Amino acid sequence: MDTTTEHGVRTVETRDELDDVLATTDRVLAMVRTSGCTICRSMEPILDIAAKATDATVVVFNPKRDLDAVDAFDVRSVPTLLLFVDGTLLDRRADGFVPAEELIEFVESESEPGT
Template identity: 50%
Template sequence: MSDSPNKPLRVEDSDELHRVIAEHDRVLVDCYTKGCTLCQAIEPVVGNVARATDATVVMVNPGNDLSLVEEYTIRSVPTLLLFEHGNLVGRMADGFQGTDAVVEFVDRTGK
């Protein structure tokens, strides 16, 4: 499926996340935690990215499913993971990034 929603999807656990990754060609995953101010600040950015790119944007709190922390080596939040056809092709874990930087990351990574 290549149609991507124009706003981020929220998933609760690894099963839901894996299902979305399998169903969409390009998926940007925003790993966040509750109470993280940088995570709150980047939330509107990933909303903009969902509208500006063909990627499906997904938000997941790895604290709800700790297997995600190990599976994707999440050491800080926010961490953005980019998947193409089910494969992890990029990672951005540099703290807050603006819309332009994240759109550029999605557009240049994996193509």
Template identity: 50%
Template sequence: MSSTPSFDPDQPPERPVDLADSEALDSLVETYPRVLVEFYTDGCGICASMEPILGGLARSGVVVGTINPRNDPPLIDQFDIASVPTFVLFVDGEPVDRLSDGFVPSEELQDFATT
């Protein structure tokens, strides 16, 4: 396991954070009040097409994390990941909503992450 990264609650990241494992995920969602996490896999074309959208969201002030659950398999069961990409919205450290409908347009994902 890698060392758990630390995040600055006063300086949200302006780009998506690549999370190595569940410890990094926990650290991110516990630091910021609202976090959008994409569960993806390498080689997923739809996941790759979401990268510029996630980058735009991060630059607009949304805290975004990305994680490959194959790197930490218990995450697959913990978050019931049956398809990728799956987006999970965390509020105050808890998962509160999810989207697993494939490609999500920018405005729809922005609305999902902020309302």
């Protein structure tokens, strides 16, 4: 079930839903989280800020219903932030809480896939 917050952060529950977002959006920031992750919860307002401040689509994904996504994206801890450009994984962060300004810089990175 795909839901969206008032600030534009979308929640997807399956890899198929995430793939649909990636297929229709140029730049996507996806946070992989679990429901018991306190750092993940503390990142939610930061994701709202990033959604308002950038042109990226911001997605929250809990892979509990689709564990293959954990392997596909090599997720080893939560939160893991995945930055996609044109459907290709460009960059990742798995270093805990990220302040808003730093997250916006990460999302607006001028790098292209493969560089």
